[in-house]
Amino acid sequence: MQIAPMSSVLFHDPLCREPYDSNTLLTRASGGTEATVTRIADALGARVSQHNRTQDSGNYRRPVRIEGIEHVVAVRDSRALPMLKELYPRAQFYLWVHDQMNPGSKRARRLASTAAILRELAVRIVCVSNWQRGRVEATLAGIGLADRVTARTIYNPVADDIWPDGTEVDRDRLVFFSSPNKGLDYALDVFASLRRRIPSLRLLVGNPAYKRGREHGRGGVEYVGPQPQSRMHAIVRGALCTFAPNFVLPETFGLVYAESKALGTPVLAHDCGAAAEVIGDARQVVPTRRVYRAYESIVRHLPSPLRSGPARLVDQLGMFDAYHERISAWRDGARPQVGPDPRFMLTGVAAQWRALLGGAPDSARTL
Numbered sequence: 001m002q003i004a005p006m007s008s009v010l011f012h013d014p015l016c017r018e019p020y021d022s023n024t025l026l027t028r029a030s031g032g033t034e035a036t037v038t039r040i041a042d043a044l045g046a047r048v049s050q051h052n053r054t055q056d057s058g059n060y061r062r063p064v065r066i067e068g069i070e071h072v073v074a075v076r077d078s079r080a081l082p083m084l085k086e087l088y089p090r091a092q093f094y095l096w097v098h099d100q101m102n103p104g105s106k107r108a109r110r111l112a113s114t115a116a117i118l119r120e121l122a123v124r125i126v127c128v129s130n131w132q133r134g135r136v137e138a139t140l141a142g143i144g145l146a147d148r149v150t151a152r153t154i155y156n157p158v159a160d161d162i163w164p165d166g167t168e169v170d171r172d173r174l175v176f177f178s179s180p181n182k183g184l185d186y187a188l189d190v191f192a193s194l195r196r197r198i199p200s201l202r203l204l205v206g207n208p209a210y211k212r213g214r215e216h217g218r219g220g221v222e223y224v225g226p227q228p229q230s231r232m233h234a235i236v237r238g239a240l241c242t243f244a245p246n247f248v249l250p251e252t253f254g255l256v257y258a259e260s261k262a263l264g265t266p267v268l269a270h271d272c273g274a275a276a277e278v279i280g281d282a283r284q285v286v287p288t289r290r291v292y293r294a295y296e297s298i299v300r301h302l303p304s305p306l307r308s309g310p311a312r313l314v315d316q317l318g319m320f321d322a323y324h325e326r327i328s329a330w331r332d333g334a335r336p337q338v339g340p341d342p343r344f345m346l347t348g349v350a351a352q353w354r355a356l357l358g359g360a361p362d363s364a365r366t367l
Contacts, residue, residue, distance in 0.1 A: 006071075009047065009357050010047045011037055011049075012051075012063065012072060012084055013034075016033075020050070021038070022058070022060075024038065025039075026229075026230070027228055029207070032253070040353055041059065043157075044353060049061045049062065063083075065088070070092065071091060071357045076099060078117075094126055095125045096125075097128070097252075099252060100250060102135050103139050108142070118148075118149050119148045125140075125152070127152065127252075129252055129273075131274040155278075156258065156344065158258050158341075160347055162259060163339065164237075164339055165264075167234075167238045169239070172198075173202055173238060173239045174240055175204045175205075175265075181248070182249045184205065186248060187244070188218055188221065188307075189311035189320075191220070192218060192311060193311065193320040193323070194324055195219060197324055198331070203221045205224065207225070233263055236260055240331060241260075241266050241267060241268050241284075241335070242268070244257070244275075245323065247270045247272040253274050254269075254273070258341060261341055262340040266283075266336040270288045280341070281338070295314055298310065
């Protein structure tokens with residue numbers, strides 16, 4: 001059955017670093033938010049406007065009034081709502097949050113600064129995980145909006161055509177494909193420990209291009225830079241695992257986790273943020289011990305090369321043993337078998353958005 005495009009729906013991105021559209025995922029590296037907005041908007045046949053777009057490109061538009069818009073989804077930042085209300089005074093408004101929002105945090109204060117318009121418009125907030133939603137709801141309660149502004153969870157989508165394809169696994173290849181501020185320095189410290197014990201290991205490091213990391217020469221580490229998703233997926237398919245021991249900046253969803261699973265590659269991550277919720281497998285999650293946080297708090301301001309001394313010391317004390325045990329076991333045949341998770345497949349996620357926006361019964365709501 002042909003589903004009519006939802007041309008009355010507009011997603012507005014007030015924060016993107018540069019304009020993006022349907023072709024972006026095919027041609028260059030993309031951040032998780034941009035990739036997610038593109039997939040959902042394209043699946044719905046919705047419009048997208050961006051604060052810095054100067055030329056229209058199909059459904060991707062300049063930030064000017066578009067006729068026929070009835071539903072407006074502000075992406076990430078509620079401070080765009082006054083402008084959007086002026087353009088679309090009769091629309092239903094939504095706020096799609098992608099970042100952490102803990103009570104009392106900077107983002108919570110930003111939300112509080114728009115409390116009046118959130119209340120006036122009875123904005124519906126869409127969160128990308130239940131973990132994130134818990135913090136958003138606590139924030140709403142703290143600023144007196146829980147009686148008027150509701151929050152719900154709709155997970156980020158993974159394309160339906162991402163599946164394991166039988167690619168041969170290189171048991172010596174680990175990959176880190178995230179923004180470098182999501183624990184890359186710590187991951188490099190752990191990898192150095194792993195490589196002292198398993199000298200054949202290699203770590204391929206990429207990033208989504210919106211954050212540039214410092215590329216320091218370390219044995220076995222290869223910086224592949226920003227990559228289009230097709231190239232990134234090809235690298236991940238053949239890896240032993242996606243190596244993401246991140247507790248420095250918790251993921252509110254972790255698209256890299258969901259896509260890695262869909263490609264057939266397990267993830268080694270910490271039980272931090274939404275990681276356990278998205279990964280759904282205790283074998284792929286390392287408990288976040290206090291000693292890890294204490295170590296990182298001591299060395300976090302050191303230049304990467306100067307972390308090697310403290311890292312080697314705590315390694316001798318056994319701090320990195322848990323990672324070595326998992327990697328060794330996976331290399332020796334205990335690697336988890338993973339595949340696409342129905343919770344994140346684009347068709348189902350788009351159906352939840354369609355239901356929310358009035359296009360179908362709300363039978364697929366994530367509770």
